[in-house]
Amino acid sequence: MSVAEWFSERLPVRGSDLRELTNEPVPNHLRRWWYALGGTPAYLFVVQIVTGILLAFYYQPSAETAYESVRYITEQAHFGWYVRSVHKWGATLMVAAVILHQMRVYFTGAYRKPREINWMVGMCMLVCTLLIGFTGYALVYEQLSYWGATVAANIADTVPIAGPWIKQFLLAGDTYNARTLSRFFVLHAAVMPALMILLIIIHIAIIRLQGVTEFHFEDEKSGEPDHFNFFPDHLMTEIIMGLILMVLLSVLATVLPATMGPVADPLNTPEVIKPEWFLYVTFRWLKLFSITTAVLSMGFIVFTFFLWPFIDAWVRRRWPKSEFSVYVGILGVLAIIGLTVWEGAVAH
Amino acid sequence: MASSEASGRRRSLLAGGLLLAMWAALVASYGTFASYAVRFLFPARRRDPSWTYVLDAKSLPVGQALQYITPDGAKITLARQGSGQAAEDFVALSSVCPHLGCQVSWEGQNNRFFCPCHNGVFAPDGTGVSGPPGDAGQSLPKYSVKIQNGLVYLDVPQADGLAQVELRQIDESERIVGPGHDPCLMADLDRDQDRRFS
Amino acid sequence: MSLKTKQVIIAVLGIGFLVSLIYVQAMEVARREQEAGLRKVHIAVPTRSAQCVECHGQSSPGIVAHWEGSTHAEKGVGCVDCHTADKRDADAYSHYGETIATVVTPRDCSRCHGHEAEEFWASHHAKAGNILHSLDNFLAETVEGSREPFNPHSPTPGRAFDKVNGMASAFTGCQQCHGSKVALLGNDGETITMDDLEPDENGFPTNQDAVSRISKNQDGRPLLYSGSWPNTGIGRINLDGSRGSCSACHSRHDFSPRRARQPENCGKCHLGPDHPQKEIYEESKHGVAYRDLREEMNLDATEWILGKDYSQAPTCATCHMSGNLRNGGKVTHDPGERISWTNRPPVSLAMDTDINHAVVKETDPEKRRALIHDSWQDKRGRMKEVCSHCHTPETTNGFYAQYDDFVLLYNEKFAKPGQKIMKSLLDAGLRTSRDFDEEIEWTWFYLWHHEGRRARHGASMMAPDYAHWHGMFEVAERFYMELIPQAREMAEHGGLRGASVTATIDEILARPEHQWFEQGAGK
Known part of the structure; x- marks a missing residue:
């Protein structure tokens, strides 16, 4: 009995099934890099x-030891500075990649029927990414x-209504206290990533069920096949993307x-205090309006975009x-770029 | 015919070479990355040993010993065996059994160090006498002692960042336990501790 | 894109990734070597300062070398970052495309070190320049020198001098510690200081007339008056209106915290006959321990917290400025924050300070309480925190009891009586209000300004020889053997006007602590 037979008796999966499962034909437009951005945040x-x-x-994760342990990682552990720098820059690039991917989907109208649900899943992933980023720098x-x-x-x-509960939940009390930091750690390192993985599975499952939106371009020659193979052709595209990201991360980290x-x-609150760049928009928004107006309007805007496929359909x-x-x-x-640059350019 | 066959072979050779180059580059680069990750997980090397102040020689009477935990976490028994003020009058032994790492304790009545885990017995100078360490010819490792201006110093590895944080918790409660200790001595040392760390 | 092309790209990028990782490894090795002290920290010259470093590396290599050894260089703070100026600044000039100024003031440093600058500005150090630019500086400017330049009275062979600068003693002697009033040369030969420029809250001059009078060289660089610059006196009065000079302690261009922590640094000014703090410290057990153990004191530590980074011995900075475990490592740039007596004036005062950090002189208890913002007890508490790292409360309190007693003895037995005698001579018209034109004024000055301070400072920092032989012994000699006889003589020569002075002296000498003298004199 060959080894292959031994395994196939115990794992009744045929090679052809696997090939079919992983080798969905990829529409030709994905040969264009702009359309292959979705894999970037996943890789990151x-x-x-x-x-x-x-x-x-x-x-x-405790107030007494957190800073010291990060200092240990940064200054003493072998390659600690590199691992931490890659993690930090990975976060920055991931936020950027998510936003770029979303912009592509938005401007090509790929969120329209029947893909409304996947757009909403995507919005959840955006919020999730920002929250992971935020809870991440709270840990240092x-x-x-x-x-x-x-x-x-x-x-x-x-x-309104839920606010005090959220605050209590976040801080484990009314103010930042000895039990706060471990919460941020669990949110950053367990809860949110688990949620993210779940969302990624749903996101990809929906793509596989519906197939990606197909675009055709004028310069395509007729008569050529509409699709190409995922394996190895598109996979190699993704590997290239991954390597570019790794080089970029290493260069940024050094x-x-x-x-x-x-x-x-x-x-002692420092004179000049700013969040990470991806929250500049929110930060500037908060300085423009009264707190309640700012928070409610921000919530309203996010919710609008969440429901955008339906609003767009109605219009x-x-x-x-x-x-x-x-x-x-x-x-x-323009508003996002403007507010971000504004916040970045001024001290207060 | 022959030339096209040759060029066909060249092509397939080239294709194979390309594939190989691709795989080699991928394995080499990600492999290196993985090796860094593994290296990261092994803590930074211990700092080189340096002389660390332990206590005033006067506060340790002849024939007595005390337990000392170094900044690096190593456990040491420091005993005074002579009435003089020289380094030879003191002995500093690791109090970790070389067999399986249990804590050895001084048994004054039997004039020996004893490890409760597998009945290891050591002579007062740290030589293994019986039990697994004695059989294997293992002894308790020795640390160098220096006396300067009547103060006892030990040559012990220094802590890196993280260990220092733990040090305070350990040594305030557990630092001094030793054979024949008397309460006055402990009080003296506690005060000394306060001065240095609080 | 064909599969083959993709394979090539992957191979190339893979190698690229590998190369970047090899670079990471190189950096890791460099970091390890640096940590082990095998290699100097790599200095990346900031782009804006690259040109400065290039030229000045040739023209004044020492400056560049000092900077390269500094924490500033390590952190990427370059020449331009500190020397940068606004076009509106009175002393700004364009230098190879950058607008810079020669004099870096605490206002410039405060761009990054704001907290330190605030503390410094609140300190007595920042006000050190006040004494010079008031009538108090009569001694150096008139007695030792001359406020007006005068002609040399005979030639100096080999040199051609046409004027004697009478301010030389003040410029070189007083102002290098107290600080100059930085001045620019004017077109009209007058100098231009902040008084003329009237800087606004941002340090920019508001008096454009004064700005227009500034004399410049052919490159457009404003000319600084040599009497006022170079100067790193701690109370320097700058053109932008700010007070002080950070390089007084943090020597310029290498800004070494290590140096600022050492007593030699303070010893540039705190030494000599009138306030020998440096010598007093050296005599004390603190100084002796420091000399013995300085190699082990971790002077290069980032924070240098007493009780954590070192415990061997205190330096000036330890007690008066640096952080310690008890105060949470808080450093202060106001050395007065932990001083409970001011021994600077003739009569020592309790260091109750008002909201402006000035010593409260009000005598009415109610009003006094209302004025006090930070009491002498607060200050002593902060100092005791430092003491407590190495001394028990009994020791510390006992020391302070001895010190208080000593200051009180000096105040009551010699300082206040001396002051009273000097006042009675003035009231009687037997001496003029001009200082230093009567012998007794020199006597009195020696008594409190030199010997009295030596005694009190000696007591404050545990130097018995200064407290006694260089201190109270000389105070007593000066009082009994010079001040009293001189005052009596002036009173006798003063005829009727001298009667009140004689009465004052008699009243003082009849006090129990002075009785021995009259009896001993055989009266």
Whole structure:
């Protein structure tokens, strides 16, 4: 009895099944790189999991030891600075990649019927990514971590009805206390990533069930096949993307390594305090309006985008020719860029 | 015919070479990355040993010993065997049994170190006498002692960042337990501790 | 894109990734070597300062070398970051495309070290320049020198001098510690200081007339008056209106915290006949221990917290400025925060300070209480925190009892009586209000400014020889053997006007602590 037979008796999966499962034909438009952005955040997420697990070997989530353990990782552990820098830059690139992928989906209208649900799943993943990013830098226990967590909890506090509950949940009390940091750690390293993995499975499952939206371009020659193989053709595209990201991460980690800010001082809010760049939009928004207005409007905007496939469908039913969604998209992108640059350019 | 066959072979050779190059590059790069990850998981090398102040020689009477936990976490029994003020009058032995790492204790009445895990017995100078360490010819490792201005120093590895944090918790409660200790001595040392760490 | 192309790309990128990882390994090795002290920290010259380093590396290589050894260089703070100026600054000039100023003031440093600058500005150090630019500086400017330049009275062979600068003693002697009032040369030969420029809260001059008078060289660089610059006196009065000079302690260009922690650093000014703190410290057990153990004191530590980074001995900084375990490692740049007596004036005062950090002189208890913002007890408490790292409360309290007694003895037995005699001479018209033109004024100055301070400082920092032989012994000699006889003589020569002075002296000498003298004199 051959080894192959021995296994196939015990694992009744045929090679052809596996091939079929993994080798869904990929539409030709995915040969264009712009359309292959979806794999980028997924790849970065894997990088984050690997480096995150490594960091968790040394990280100690308590107010007394957190900063010291991060300092140990950064300054003493072998390649610690590299692992931490890759994790930090991986987060930055992941947020960027998610936003780019979402912009592609938005501007090509790929969220339209029947893919509304996957758009909403995607929105959940965006929020999830931002929250993981935020809870991540809260763990270092530097000034930014402490005050960022405090400010965020108090922003949550202003949400009607649920606010105080959210704040209590986040801080394990009314203010930042000795039990707060371990919560952020569990959220960052267990709860949110698990949720993310679940969302990724759903996201990909829906794609596989529906197939990706197919686009055709004018310069395509007729008569050629519409699709190409996932394996090995598209997989190699993804490997290339992955390698580009790895080189980029390594270069960023060596040129601009993650540093240590001043340790958290509960009695002293620094003069200039800003969150990570991907929260600049929210931060500037909060400075523009009263707290309740800002929080409610922000919630409203996110919710609108969450439901955008339905709003867009309704608009298109009424005015079939309108390019409404494109204009809204351009406005949205400009607003995000504008607010981010504004916040980045000024000290207060 | 022959030339096209040759060019066909060249092509397939080239294709095979390409595939090989691709795989080699992938394995080499990700393999290196993985090796860094593994290296990361093994803690930074211990700092080189340096002289660390332990206590005032006067506060350890002849014939007595005390337990000392180094900044690095190593456990040491420091005993005074002579009435002089020289390094030879003191002996510093690891109090970790070389057999399987249990804590040995001093038995004054039997004039020996004893390991309760597998009945290991050591002579006062740390030589294994009977039990598994004696059979295997293992002894308790020795640390160098230095006396300067009447103060006792030990040559012990220094802690890296993380261990220091743990040090405080350990040594305030557990540092001094030893054969024939008297309460006054402990009080003296406690005060000394306060001065240095609080 | 064909599969083959993709394979090539993957192979190339894979090698690229490998190369970047090899670079990571190189950095890791470099980091390890640096940690083991085998290699110097790599300095990346910030782009904006690259040109400065290139030229000044040739023209003044020492400056560049100092900077390369500094934490600033390690952290990427370059020449331009500190020397940068706004076009509106009075002393700004364009230098190879950058607008810079020569004098870096605490206002410049405060761009990054704001907290330190605030503390410093609240300190007595920052006000050290006040004494010089007031009438108090009569001694150096008039007695030792001359406020107006005068002609040399005979030639100096080999040199051609046409003027004697009478301010030389003040510039070189006083101002290098107290700080100069930085001045620019004007077109009209006058100097231009912050008084003329009237800087606003951002340090920019508001008086454009004064700005227009600034004399510049052919490159457009404003000319600094040599009497006021170079100067690193701690109370320097800068053109932008800010007080002080950070390089007084943190020597310029290498800004070494290690150096600022050592007593030699304070010894540039705190030494000599009038306030020999440095010598007093060296005599004390603290200084002796420091000299013995300085190699083990971890002077390069990032934070240098007493009780954590070192415990061997205190330096000036340890007690007066640095952080310690008891205060949570808080460093202060106001050395007055832990001083409970000021021994600077003729009569020592309790260091109750008001909201502006000035010593409260009010005598009415109620009003005094209302004015006090930070009491002498607060300050002593902070100092005791430092003491407690190495001394029990009994020892510390006992020391302070001895010190208080000593200051009180000096105040009551010599300082207040001396002051009273000097006042009675003035009231009687037997001496002028101009200082240093009567012998007794020199006597009195020696008594409190030199010997009295030596005694009190000796007591404050546990140097018995200074407290006694260089201190109270000389105070007593000066009082009984010079001040009293001189005052009596002036009173006798003063005829009727001297009667009140004689009465004052008699009243003082009749006090129990002075009785021995009259009896001993055989009266």
